[in-house]
């Protein structure tokens with residue numbers, strides 16, 4: 001492909017489009033696929049779900065009730081917006097509640113090697129923005145995102161309650177964990193990479209969330225670390241990928257796993273993913289037999305501090321007793 005065909009990519013990354021990614025230090029072998037457990041949202045069983053979360057920390061959710069047409073419209077609109085020329089994206093989202101980013105979000109370090117991803121951050125639950133510089137099409141997108149976010153949140157709450165049941169969480173500890181939860185929708189576009197086993201879009205990381213719901217469409221790329229090996233997660237159209245985050249691991253006294261994962265660029269189509277994150281209320285103390293008491297606000301601050309100081313997220317280990 002010619003360079004101008006990559007005009008929607010940030011300029012510093014345009015050159016990698018037509019080249020062997022191996023020459024740029026990324027890459028890896030084609031991995032075996034993993035058969036993730038599949039959970040039916042209409043038939044949630046605390047003990048069975050708990051077992052999956054102890055062993056895997058990630059599963060496929062089917063029959064979740066979010067209409068396929070809503071997911072499809074949001075994916076289509078996301079793809080349209082993210083495919084706009086880079087310069088236009090920068091000006092279009094300036095001053096909008098929806099923000100455009102590019103870089104390596106897992107480590108918050110832009111321009112590390114050729115590992116990169118770009119996307120839009122969509123805060124949820126606020127007022128729809130007045131018609132702004134972003135224009136009417138962005139309001140349409142935000143409306144879809146709000147609707148998708150509200151439905152994702154209801155699904156996440158139900159999953160949380162099921163897991164809380166399995167853990168035997170009671171009283172204040174249970175009631176306050178999810179109510180007032182922070183919510184964020186983030187969409188990603190992982191660039192096309194001409195070689196299979198191409199560069200990473202997102203480095204290995206665990207999510208800081210309670211729960212993360214990923215609508216990953218029909219292009220693969222996600223990989224998980226399971227049993228000491230990296231395994232590829234194939235798409236399952238119509239399903240949601242659910243993974244547990246660090247806060248859920250802490251609340252469960254390390255019974256549940258916050259699974260390590262990363263995303264590799266596809267050698268076919270670009271991957272568009274829509275990720276919903278549920279976080280605990282910022283100032284609620286998190287009590288666990290494995291960690292000293294902390295709040296999600298403390299956790300976030302420590303993650304940022306480590307990224308500045310050592311270049312990566314240390315995460316829960318900072319709070320371990």
Ligand SMILES: O=C(O)CCC(=O)C(=O)O
Nearest residue numbers: 188207214222263273275
């Ligand atoms: O885009 C994906 O498929 C996963 C993204 C992810 O891991 C994250 O945003 O934390």
Ligand SMILES: [Fe+2]
Nearest residue numbers: 205206207261
């Ligand atoms: Fe993640």
